[in-house]
Amino acid sequence: MSTITGKRVVRASLGDAARLFLDWSQDARWRAQVRRMTVEPPGPARTGQRIVEELRFAGLDFVTPTRVEHAGPTDVEYRGGSATVTVHGARRLQALPEGRIALVATLHIRLRGPLRPLTGLLTPSYRRLQEDDLDRLAQILDSGTPDGDRVTLRERSAT
Template identity: 45%
Template structure:
């Protein structure tokens, strides 16, 4: 299982609104080409997700289901004929008013392609780290924009 943690300057509720609504993954996951959720909206148990992404030069479609969901966390599992995926996204409030987002993902090739797992595992880890970095950069950029738009008091 690959795990990435990033501190964000957003409140836990702001972060959860983004990372626990899979239909918004394209805002921070560059490999996502299409993401469909049924029903739409934040993660809920039984929600079905169809993810289409570009990875390693190919396009992959992975159906996934939300298996557990709370206000600030959701677990998922799914796969297709060649891969199985499972994981969890968690948002933890922090004392500074920000939050920590924890992304956990395990992707395994199945069947005859399972022999590729040792080679692909580092690639999956790098991709997850890159996605976590992009999420942190988005949070930082939008927090900076929001702060610069706030009116300043004049003496």
């Protein structure tokens, strides 16, 4: 199992940060490899919420059913898996002085089946991917308009 933790500090309100970081239906706005995110029931994370993440990584398609195990106003813990991957982790927000917010993402990931030997080999690539994703999230939040621009960064770069 590999553990990947990333942290960014942004100038944003706690509410704006929570709307993007603690609502998986918003992930496609800032996570480059996400193809589709199905959230049931829709909306911000809540205990028991079911998520199906579809993403492409290392030339492979992953579909990972996940369940929110705990959801609070500033933190979420989740666990999921499929025949090819198991995951659990957390997203946390921390209010800091001067209107800043710390965003902390922790992911524990293990590839399964025939992919299992690749877990350690692919971890550095996934760590870079998470770092890039957190940079995109920070860019949106630092822009001061996280709710005003519903165009994903991927769509914006294509135009």
